[in-house]
Amino acid sequence: MNTPPPPSGSERTGGSSVRAGESSVRIGALVPLTRPGWAEAGQHLLAGLELAAGAVNEAGGIDGRPLELVVRDTAADPHRATSAVDELAGLGVAAVAGEYHSVVARAAATRADALGLPFLCSSAVLDALTEQPTEWVARLAPPQSRGWQVYAEFLLGAGHRRIAVAAQPSVYWATGTRVLRDHLTPRGGTVTALDMRALTPAAVCDALVDSRATALLLLVGHPEPAVPIVRSVRRDERLAGIMIGAPAGQPEFATWTTSLDDDGAGVPFLRYLPERLTPLGARVGKALRERLGEAPSFVAFEGYDTVVVLADVLRSHGADRARTAEAWPRVAVVGTRGRIQFSRVPGVSVWQWAGTPIQVVDRDPAAPDRFRILHSSREK
Structure with missing residues (x-):
């Protein structure tokens, strides 16, 4: 059964018909x-x-x-x-x-x-x-090295070799960028890092045009600055053919669609479901x-x-x-x-589940509540 949290909201207990107590x-x-x-x-x-x-x-x-x-x-x-x-x-x-x-x-x-x-x-x-x-x-x-390699495989399969990443400072984002670069570079790909500490969404668009990138990956927080970046890129006629991706999974949750409406569809991300x-x-x-x-x-x-x-x-x-x-x-x-x-x-x-299912999916532009499986793999 659930008992109310203390005033701080820091503790909650979970269970059901068995009564929690000293013997729990x-x-x-x-x-x-x-x-x-x-x-x-x-x-x-x-x-x-x-x-x-x-x-x-x-x-x-x-x-x-x-x-x-x-x-x-x-x-x-x-x-x-x-x-x-x-x-x-x-x-x-x-x-x-x-x-x-x-x-x-x-x-x-x-x-x-x-x-x-x-x-x-x-x-x-x-x-x-x-x-x-x-x-x-x-x-x-x-592990990130495997999941983001699967995402890199998806990018290559979709014909993307000129990749830009809009990134904030973080060990997680930096590691993801390194995994992508290590996997894409030997296969003829390039990864251009855009430092979101220094760039506005409009400046991101200019940088994408200059780099001739075909895909922009959002290695940033949601809603800020992800939402303004997506809106700016979607509205820039120079970038009509660019793919926006979010390997960390921001589009998985309903608030992504709430924040972006149709602009949030067609953004591939990693999901760990079979x-x-x-x-x-x-x-x-x-x-x-x-x-x-x-x-x-x-x-x-x-x-x-x-x-x-x-x-x-x-x-x-x-x-x-x-x-x-x-x-x-x-x-x-x-x-x-x-x-x-x-x-x-x-x-x-650490001890690792080596059978984790990995998918690259996006929200279907024709029905944003529906997910499309674009690529799938199982952890090796």
């Missing part, structure tokens, strides 16, 4: 629920986490004990996430889960590793979530739609799968933190998007 098995949940975090993504992530926790409790909990989520709002702040991990560890949670923003997840993972607290990262993609390989952290989302959900995924998708009042994003499914994995581990190995961490390589559960197992992937410092 507690999982800490890190989600961005307030700005400057991407609150819409956080709401979808939390909806998946809570729906799965409710399903676990309807099925009897963890060996008869209720599963309880203890939610902390990271607000996209790495320092706040680190403090939350410290607090959750002190509260005796069996594990920590969640987070959407990669830089925040890296701070949380680093702290969880130092404390010996299992952390299952739901949705962040930076390859190096920790500086050194760790046994304490596992991840469901694909072409067909599992039977569990189909049922969960309907329940998430009812809970959210809109179509669930891939982030909501990531949240649900996170609890599916942790519940399986806790049932099989108990709530001891060391035993949970030892169980990552033995996980084999069917989630909403496929069979989930963790392995060691070269260049990735």
Whole structure:
């Protein structure tokens, strides 16, 4: 069952018909629920986490004990996430889960590793979530190096070799630019970086004309400065044939369409869903739609799968933190998007689901509420 948060709004508990109390098995949940975090993504992530926790409790909990989520709002702040991990560890949670923003997840993972607290990262993609390989952290989302390589493959397949990226300062954006450049340059592509600290949307248009780019990728926040850039490019007759892309997934959420109307259609982005959900995924998708009042994003499914994995581990190995961490390589559960197992992937410092489905999709210009699959791949 859900209990009201304290006045600060920092804590929420999730469950259902099993009554939470002293005997609960507690999982800490890190989600961005307030700005400057991407609150819409956080709401979808939390909806998946809570729906799965409710399903676990309807099925009897963890060996008869209720599963309880203890939610902390990271607000996209790495320092706040680190403090939350410290607090959750002190509260005796069996594990920590969640987070959407990669830089925040890296701070949380680093702290969880130092404390010996299992952390299952739901949705962040930076390859190096920790500086050194760790046994304490596992991840469901694909590493950025793989996802953005898939996006680069899509660009090449669509005939784009002169790429411009409108980027803000961030480890995440800089890493994405490097992945694109490393993949495109040996294949005859070029990547021109446009520093959004110095350029207005109108100046971006001029730079695109000068560089003769055929594709502009938005490595920036939403709504600012993404929305003004899109509107400016769409209205510039010199750029009528340019493709606008957003590999980080900004168009996934309804506010993209609300902000941009038809201008937001036809903007390819990365999404971590299969072409067909599992039977569990189909049922969960309907329940998430009812809970959210809109179509669930891939982030909501990531949240649900996170609890599916942790519940399986806790049932099989108990709530001891060391035993949970030892169980990552033995996980084999069917989630909403496929069979989930963790392995060691070269260049990735945490236990990684190596079967994450990856798509490049866009919103159909003829029906912006409908997504078109443009390219798909499965993590190798």
